[in-house]
Structure formats: C-alpha cells, structure tokens
Amino acid sequence: MADVLGSFEQAVLLAIVRLDDGAYGRAILNEVAARLERDVAAGAVQATLERLERKGLVRSRLGTGTPIRDGRARRFYAVSAEGVHQLNETRTAHDLIWRGFARPLKARA
Amino acid sequence: MTMSNPPAIPQALLHLLLPIDSRETVSGDLLEEYREARLPALGRLRADFWYWRQVGGIWLRAYWWFAVPVVLLIVIHDIFNTFRAPSGSSYLDGLPHLALAPMSPLVAVGLFCLAGAYGSWRTQRWAGGFVAALGTFCIVWLFMAVWWNATLYPFAQVQQSNPYWIHAWQWSTHRAHPPSFFGFNPDTPDETFLRWIFWDNVGGLFFLGIAMLTMSMVCGGIGSILGLITSRWRSGESQKS
Numbered sequence: 001m002a003d004v005l006g007s008f009e010q011a012v013l014l015a016i017v018r019l020d021d022g023a024y025g026r027a028i029l030n031e032v033a034a035r036l037e038r039d040v041a042a043g044a045v046q047a048t049l050e051r052l053e054r055k056g057l058v059r060s061r062l063g064t065g066t067p068i069r070d071g072r073a074r075r076f077y078a079v080s081a082e083g084v085h086q087l088n089e090t091r092t093a094h095d096l097i098w099r100g101f102a103r104p105l106k107a108r109a
Numbered sequence: 110m111t112m113s114n115p116p117a118i119p120q121a122l123l124h125l126l127l128p129i130d131s132r133e134t135v136s137g138d139l140l141e142e143y144r145e146a147r148l149p150a151l152g153r154l155r156a157d158f159w160y161w162r163q164v165g166g167i168w169l170r171a172y173w174w175f176a177v178p179v180v181l182l183i184v185i186h187d188i189f190n191t192f193r194a195p196s197g198s199s200y201l202d203g204l205p206h207l208a209l210a211p212m213s214p215l216v217a218v219g220l221f222c223l224a225g226a227y228g229s230w231r232t233q234r235w236a237g238g239f240v241a242a243l244g245t246f247c248i249v250w251l252f253m254a255v256w257w258n259a260t261l262y263p264f265a266q267v268q269q270s271n272p273y274w275i276h277a278w279q280w281s282t283h284r285a286h287p288p289s290f291f292g293f294n295p296d297t298p299d300e301t302f303l304r305w306i307f308w309d310n311v312g313g314l315f316f317l318g319i320a321m322l323t324m325s326m327v328c329g330g331i332g333s334i335l336g337l338i339t340s341r342w343r344s345g346e347s348q349k350s
Contacts, residue, residue, distance in 0.1 A: 024134075024138070025134060025135060025137075025138035026138040026139075026141050026142050029138070029142070030142075030146075041162075041163060041166040042135070042138065042139055042142070042163045042166070042167070043163065043166035043167035043169070043170045044166070044170070046131065046135055046167070047170050050131070062134070065137060066141075067112075068112070068140075068141050068144055068145060069137035069138070069140050069141040069144075070137070070140060072133045072134065072136060072137030072140065073133050073134055073137065074134060074137065074138075075131070075134040
C-alpha cells in the first residue's frame with residue numbers, strides 16, 4: 001500500500017479537486033478553512049502545496065495577476081494522476097480501518 | 110480607486126522570507142485576501158494583525174528548527190546553573206568533553222550562522238538570511254523572557270535550600286555597595302532572595318539578549334554571505350549543465 005496522506009494533505013488535495021480550474025493559493029486556503037471549519041494559516045497551506053508538488057502529487061502553472069493583487073501572478077494547481085491514486089489509497093485505508101465500527105464510536109462505560 | 114495596503118514592515122519581511130519562485134504568488138494571495146475579505150470584515154487594526162500573523166507563521170514554518178536547539182541549550186544551561194551541588198560545583202563538571210561539546214555556547218554561534226546561510230540560500234538574497242538569523246534571535250529572546258518568568262518562583266524555592274545560593278545572595282546583598290545609579294540600587298541589605306533572583310534574571314535577559322543580538326547579526330550576516338555565494342554558484346552550475 002502506498003504512503004497514507006495526512007488529513008491536512010487530504011484537505012488540500014480535495015480542495016484542489018473541488019475548485020478545479022480555479023484552484024490557486026487563496027481559493028485553496030479558503031476552501032480548506034471552510035471544510036475544516038477553522039481558521040487556517042496561509043503558511044500551512046503554502047508549505048503543504050510545496051511538499052505535495054515535490055512529491056509529484058500536484059502540478060502547478062502560473063496565471064495572470066489582477067488589480068486587487070497589484071498585478072501579482074496567481075499559481076494554479078491541479079492534482080496529478082499519482083495524487084488521485086494516493087487519495088484513493090488513503091480513502092481505502094481509512095475505510096478498512098473503520099470497517100465494522102458503528103458511527104459515532106461510543107466510549108466504553 | 111485607492112486600495113488599502115497591509116503594513117509596510119510585514120510586507121517587506123514577507124518578500125525576504127519567500128523563495129524566489131513563490132515570492133510573487135504568495136504575497137499576491139495574501140494581499141488579495143487582505144483587501145477582499147479581511148479588511149472589510151475585520152477592520153484595519155485586526156486585518157493588519159491577521160497579516161502580521163500570516164507572515165510570522167511563514168517565518169516559523171521555514172526557520173523554527175534553528176530556534177529549537179538554541180532554546181534547548183538555554184534551558185539546559187539554566188537548569189544546571191540552578192540545580193548545583195551544595196559546594197557550588199555544577200553536575201556537568203564531571204562529564205567528558207565530548208558530552209559537553211553539544212552544550213557549548215559555540216553551538217548557538219554555529220546555529221545563527223547556519224540560519225543565515227540557509228535563509229540566504231533559500232531566498233537567494235543576502236537580506237533573506239539576515240532576517241532568518243534575526244528572527245531566530247527574536248524567538249529565542251521571547252522564549253527566555255517567558256521561561257525565566259515562569260521558572261522564577263519554583264527555581265527560587267529550590268535555590269533557597271542550597272548553601273551555595275544562600276551564600277551568593279548574602280555576598281551580593283551585604284557587600285559594600287557601589288554608588289546608586291540615579292537613586293536606583295537593587296542590591297540593598299534588606300533585599301529578599303526572590304527579589305535578588307528576579308533582578309538577576311532581568312540582567313540576564315538584558316545582557317544575554319544584547320550578546321545574542323550581536324551574535325545573530327554578525328554570524329547571521331557571515332552565514333548569509335556564504336549561503337548567497339553557494340546558491341549563486343549552484344544556479345550557475347545548473348545553467349551550465
């Protein structure tokens with residue numbers, strides 16, 4: 001089985017999948033924050049994106065800037081085939097671990 | 110339309126923290142979020158604070174691992190300085206030199222140098238390395254202030270049962286006093302042990318802070334130059350191949 005992705009890595013990868021063509025830094029940050037229901041640091045998302053790109057799980061391209069960002073370029077991300085494979089592997093691993101347990105898990109008295 | 114800008118200092122710091130290939134995109138993302146979402150929702154003061162926090166977070170993620178060993182070094186030295194044998198000798202005294210070497214202050218010198226080198230290599234800017242070394246100093250100094258404040262009372266309790274520390278306190282408070290400085294002289298005969306330790310910590314924070322600031326500027330500067338030379342040489346080599 002391939003390496004299982006961490007929960008933050010999964011959140012970032014799934015945000016890219018959801019955002020499709022609009023997956024750039026700020027949009028990913030807001031999508032991850034909305035899904036995790038907490039404030040997320042831009043540095044955490046950026047560091048994760050850099051790590052995922054080094055692992056070959058995402059690829060990026062530069063887009064054009066807009067006046068609101070003083071013309072600074074946007075970097076758009078897309079999940080690679082290896083990234084999709086890793087997401088599926090991670091989901092399978094989680095399903096296997098949780099198989100046979102009712103949700104929510106009850107604490108023993 | 111005039112658009113509001115985040116504070117100038119964190120903007121400049123951000124540019125010195127980011128690697129060359131993400132400098133424009135990441136600063137653009139933060140600027141867009143600041144102008145479109147944070148400023149209208151939070152107001153100027155809290156939006157500025159949010160921006161500062163993001164820049165601090167980026168610094169911490171990149172360089173925290175230089176600050177941790179320096180912090181550990183200070184904690185170890187402080188613990189062994191406080192908990193001494195009744196004769197005053199340190200429990201570290203009997204250890205072999207090889208075991209003591211990682212606890213030498215020279216390690217801190219090396220780490221500041223390394224932070225500078227890594228910072229300038231990563232950002233391909235001399236100032237990037239300088240910011241990395243100075244940031245390491247800031248984190249360590251803030252930690253020292255918190256650590257000495259938090260351990261003041263429990264450590265003083267232990268020290269008061271050690272004849273070495275009692276002797277040191279009595280010597281300090283009962284010796285002939287130098288003329289007071291504008292009426293301020295903390296070493297008075299009626300000074301309590303806790304107050305004496307408190308002023309010792311304040312002095313340590315001040316003087317060690319100055320020493321470390323100088324060290325981080327000098328060593329960070331040297332490291333930055335070395336890191337910049339290495340990164341330029343590497344990019345030159347990769348262009349040739």
